[in-house]
Amino acid sequence: MANIDWVIVVGYLLLTLAVGIWASRSAGRSLESYFVADRSLPWWWLGTSMAATTFAADTPLVVAGLVAEYGVAGNWFWWSWAISHVTVAVLFAALWRRAEVLTDAEFIELRYFGRSAAFLRGLKASFFAVLLNAIILGWVVRAMVKIAAPFVHWEHWLGVDAVATFEHAWPSALLIGNSGGDTLTVLALFGLVGLYSSLGGIRGVILTDLFQFALGLLGGIVFAWYAIDHVGGLSGLRAGLERHYEADRLLAFLPATDAAWLPVQVFLVYIAVQWWAQYYSDGSGYLAQRLFTARDERHATAGALWFAVLNYAVRSWPWILVALVALVVYPLGMDATGSSEAVLADREMAYPVLMSELLPAGVLGLLFVSLLAAFMSTVDTHLNWGSSYLTNDLYRRFVNPRASQRTLVLVSRLSVLSLATMGVLVASQINSIEQAWRFFVALGAGLGLPSMLRWVWWRANAWTEIVGLLSALLAAVFLYWRFPHARDEYLLLGIVAVSTISAVVATWLTPPVPQRQLTAFVEKVRPVGYWPGLPGAAPPRTMGWLILAWTCGNAGVFGVMFGIGEILLADALTGAMLVLCGVIALIVTLWACERCRSGRALAMARYIQ
Numbered sequence: 001m002a003n004i005d006w007v008i009v010v011g012y013l014l015l016t017l018a019v020g021i022w023a024s025r026s027a028g029r030s031l032e033s034y035f036v037a038d039r040s041l042p043w044w045w046l047g048t049s050m051a052a053t054t055f056a057a058d059t060p061l062v063v064a065g066l067v068a069e070y071g072v073a074g075n076w077f078w079w080s081w082a083i084s085h086v087t088v089a090v091l092f093a094a095l096w097r098r099a100e101v102l103t104d105a106e107f108i109e110l111r112y113f114g115r116s117a118a119f120l121r122g123l124k125a126s127f128f129a130v131l132l133n134a135i136i137l138g139w140v141v142r143a144m145v146k147i148a149a150p151f152v153h154w155e156h157w158l159g160v161d162a163v164a165t166f167e168h169a170w171p172s173a174l175l176i177g178n179s180g181g182d183t184l185t186v187l188a189l190f191g192l193v194g195l196y197s198s199l200g201g202i203r204g205v206i207l208t209d210l211f212q213f214a215l216g217l218l219g220g221i222v223f224a225w226y227a228i229d230h231v232g233g234l235s236g237l238r239a240g241l242e243r244h245y246e247a248d249r250l251l252a253f254l255p256a257t258d259a260a261w262l263p264v265q266v267f268l269v270y271i272a273v274q275w276w277a278q279y280y281s282d283g284s285g286y287l288a289q290r291l292f293t294a295r296d297e298r299h300a301t302a303g304a305l306w307f308a309v310l311n312y313a314v315r316s317w318p319w320i321l322v323a324l325v326a327l328v329v330y331p332l333g334m335d336a337t338g339s340s341e342a343v344l345a346d347r348e349m350a351y352p353v354l355m356s357e358l359l360p361a362g363v364l365g366l367l368f369v370s371l372l373a374a375f376m377s378t379v380d381t382h383l384n385w386g387s388s389y390l391t392n393d394l395y396r397r398f399v400n401p402r403a404s405q406r407t408l409v410l411v412s413r414l415s416v417l418s419l420a421t422m423g424v425l426v427a428s429q430i431n432s433i434e435q436a437w438r439f440f441v442a443l444g445a446g447l448g449l450p451s452m453l454r455w456v457w458w459r460a461n462a463w464t465e466i467v468g469l470l471s472a473l474l475a476a477v478f479l480y481w482r483f484p485h486a487r488d489e490y491l492l493l494g495i496v497a498v499s500t501i502s503a504v505v506a507t508w509l510t511p512p513v514p515q516r517q518l519t520a521f522v523e524k525v526r527p528v529g530y531w532p533g534l535p536g537a538a539p540p541r542t543m544g545w546l547i548l549a550w551t552c553g554n555a556g557v558f559g560v561m562f563g564i565g566e567i568l569l570a571d572a573l574t575g576a577m578l579v580l581c582g583v584i585a586l587i588v589t590l591w592a593c594e595r596c597r598s599g600r601a602l603a604m605a606r607y608i609q
Contacts, residue, residue, distance in 0.1 A: 005365025012215070012369045013192060016208050016376065020196025023204030030405040031396075034201035034412050035102050035388045036292040041206065043299040046290040047306030049206040052213035052377040053286055054311055056140045059374065060220065060319040061147075061348040067323035068332070068347035070262065071250040072565070075316065079561075080270035082312045086553040087276070088283035089304035090593055091528070091546060094297035095455060096288050098525050104288040105393040108462065110524070111454050113517040116462035116510075118397075123466070125393035128285065129386040130422075136382055137423035141186055144375045145177040147352050151368055154181040174428040186427055189376065194420030197380040198413040202293060205380045212373035213310075219370025220318035226358050227325040234568065237321075240328035250327075251569050253562055269489045277496045279444035282451045286385045301593050305553060305586065313560035313582070317568060319351075326350035379423070387415035445492055446472020446499035456529025458518055463510040468503035475499060528596075542596045549592035556585035 026033055066074035101107045105125040109117045155163050167180030176183045197205055231237050241247040255262040280287060283304070294300035330343045330350060343350045355367055391412045396403060403411070446468040453460040475498040479491045512518075521527075523536040528546060531537040559582025566575030 002361035002365075004362045005368065008362070008365035009369055009372065012372065015211070017192060017196050019207050020198075020200035020204045023200030023207060026203060029409075031102065031392065031408045031412065033203075034409050035289070035384070035392070037201070037203040037206070039097075039100075039293060040295055041203075041293040041299070042295060043302035044306060045206055045210065045303070046293055046299070047303035048213050048310065049209035049377075049381075050287055050290050050303070050307035051310040051315065052209035052216065052374075053381040054378075055213065055216050055315065055374045056378040058140060058142070058144075060322070060351050060371075063316075063319040064323040064326060064350045065346075065348040067320060068327060068350070070255075070259075071252065072320060072324075072569075073252055073255040073259075073262070075320070076255065076262065076267065076270055079312060079316075080275050081278075082308055082557050082561075083271065083275040083554055084278065084281055085287075085304070085308040085311065086557055087281075087550060088287060089301055089308055090549040090553050090589065092283045092455065093291050093294075093300040093304040094593070094597060095525050095527055096283060096291040097294050097297045097300035100292075100524075102292065102392045103388045104284045105389055106397075107288075108465075111513070111517075111521050112462040113514050114462075116466065120462045120466055121393055122398060123469075125389040129389035129394070129419075133382050133386040133419060134422055134426040137379060137419075138426040140375055140378050141176065141423070141427035144189070144371075145182045145185065146349070147368075147371050147375075148185050149177070149182065150352060150356055152181065152185050154184050174425060176424070176428050183428075186424060189372075190379070190420045190424050193376050193379045194383060194417050197383045197420075198416040201412070202289065202384055205384050206290070206293065208380065209377050212377040215366075215373045216370045216377075217315060217318075219367040220315070220322075222363060223355065223359065223367050224318040224321040226363065227322045227354060230358055231325055231328050237324060237328060238569070241324065244331045245327070251324075253565060266487065266489045269493060273493065273496060274489070276452065277445040277448040277492060279447040279451065281448040282455060284447075284451055286381050289385055289388065297597065298594070301597075302590060305589060308553070308557050309560060309586065312557055313564060316561060317564055320565075321568065322351060322354060326354055329354065379420075383416045383419050383423075386419045387412050390415040390419075444472075445495045446470075446475075446503070448496070449500050450503050455525075455527050458529075458531045458534065459507055459512055461507060461510055461513050464503045464507045467506035468499045471502035472499040538596070545592045545596040549589045549596065552585040552592065553589040556582045556589055558582070559585060 026038075032038060063075065066077060096104075096107075099107055099110060101110060103125070105121045105128070108121040108124065111117075112120065163180050163184070166184065167175070170180060170183060174183075176186050196208065200207070228234060228237060231240050238247060238251075241250060249256060255267055257264060275281075279285070283291060287304070287307075291300045291304065294303055326343065326347070343353050355364065359367060391408055395411050396408060400407070447465060450460065450465040450468040453464060472495050475495045476491075479486075479494050483491065518531070518534055519536075522531055522534045526536055526538055528538040528542055559578050561582075563575045563578030563580075563582055566572075566578055568575075
């Protein structure tokens with residue numbers, strides 16, 4: 001990269017550090033300031049922050065690989081999650097905000113009672129803070145190393161001898177990537193992210209997320225513009241695809257009924273099961289953490305819906321366009337020469353290779369910064385999120401319940417730095433951890449239904465979640481051992497069936513949550529669903545408004561997404577109509593959510609009277 005590119009990179013890094021220092025003034029007042037920003041943030045802040053967090057550095061690379069192998073419809077691997085995020089927006093976002101907890105693990109002892117609730121809180125806090133966070137951090141580091149390798153040359157900056165000395169002194173088992181230079185890159189980035197995350201708390205993280213997302217989206221759009229121009233515009237792109245492939249099949253938004261890679265039954269698994277069979281089906285985790293920061297429940301609902309629109313309708317297409325250009329520039333089956341050798345060996349490398357070949361000085365620095373921002377927005381979120389569990393749900397709950405606010409903030413900051421160190425250690429072992437990743441995904445299948453049931457059914461208790469989690473673990477170990485070559489989607493169905501039956505049976509075999517605990521929960525959260533004899537629950541008619549909001553929300557997100565795709569790849573008029581209908585559906589969604597909120601408030605007022 002040219003000098004101007006490095007000026008852009010260094011300027012961005014200094015800006016993120018400055019934001020962390022600025023936010024540290026308010027973050028240090030209390031634990032609530034540090035982890036939920038005093039519950040004062042507007043909807044567009046928290047929604048944009050959610051989108052920034054889910055945009056990791058590996059995302060455009062994964063999309064490039066999916067499109068190369070399966071066409072545009074290959075993105076249903078992750079598009080199906082939009083249904084889950086719309087569900088969070090219309091059903092759970094307002095409930096999370098009314099719960100007024102610091103973490104979703106703390107919510108467990110608001111909803112359940114006794115030793116089983118305390119055990120579950122500690123178990124989930126440990127699982128999410130340490131195990132899940134470690135794997136995610138290691139996962140995104142691998143992608144960042146792959147992106148940075150062509151541009152970051154420590155041997156040139158520090159000298160070959162200095163890098164060799166570092167590589168010799170650093171434990172070989174903890175080397176990241178292929179060289180000491182890759183390890184230095186990760187150490188520098190984790191050090192910076194850990195520093196500004198520990199200083200600024202969640203407010204600093206979300207503020208940096210705002211411009212990190214803007215940089216990521218702007219970089220993706222600019223790159224797509226240069227890539228499309230390289231092949232002669234959108235018409236040239238289609239002509240190039242038609243020369244090498246069956247273009248209509250490649251560009252289809254839905255998989256063909258005879259597609260071997262995605263049979264109809266597997267597609268149905270995506271849209272009927274996968275979206276709720278995951279640990280964050282109700283918005284648990286870092287999404288809930290963002291919802292806790294909202295000014296009120298209206299802002300929580302609007303922010304979650306804004307996130308769904310940004311994440312799927314807006315952000316998909318720049319990556320898809322670049323992936324399609326790569327199929328024209330580096331056709332499948334071509335002879336490998338020069339830079340094409342790396343792309344043909346790994347189609348995910350098409351994104352960074354095209355970056356280095358097509359972008360001029362200045363623009364290349366902007367795009368590199370956008371991917372750097374994507375990496376950092378993911379890392380800072382998981383550091384702050386994991387720290388909230390360690391501090392609030394382990395240290396404060398089980399170690400030192402009487403700790404002062406000053407002590408808790410200090411523990412929070414030390415936890416962020418400890419998790420950053422753990423991330424570096426885990427990144428060095430990523431190859432072995434990848435083998436375990438699918439088991440943790442399978443564990444999420446065991447938490448999906450219980451996580452939703454606790455909001456809508458009075459009979460759900462802590463054992464519903466504990467047994468769901470443990471049975472999913474046992475089912476995953478057995479099924480992946482017994483059927484090592486089966487599709488993950490089929491194994492997911494088996495795991496969901498076992499964990500769901502086990503969780504429901506355990507619910508009926510164990511005592512219900514005491515009436516006093518349920519009454520306090522319902523009065524505070526005002527959930528919908530089946531809560532017989534418990535005053536304060538949402539009236540039955542609100543379910544109709546929720547169904548309308550859920551239907552229109554999904555229609556709106558997919559309508560805008562496919563409308564933009566239609567404008568870019570097919571018929572502009574049809575695409576514009578789809579976008580318009582999608583926007584109207586999203587407006588109806590917010591209106592229906594407001595009617596539902598008004599119904600809850602009226603029911604609560606009558607109960608108080």
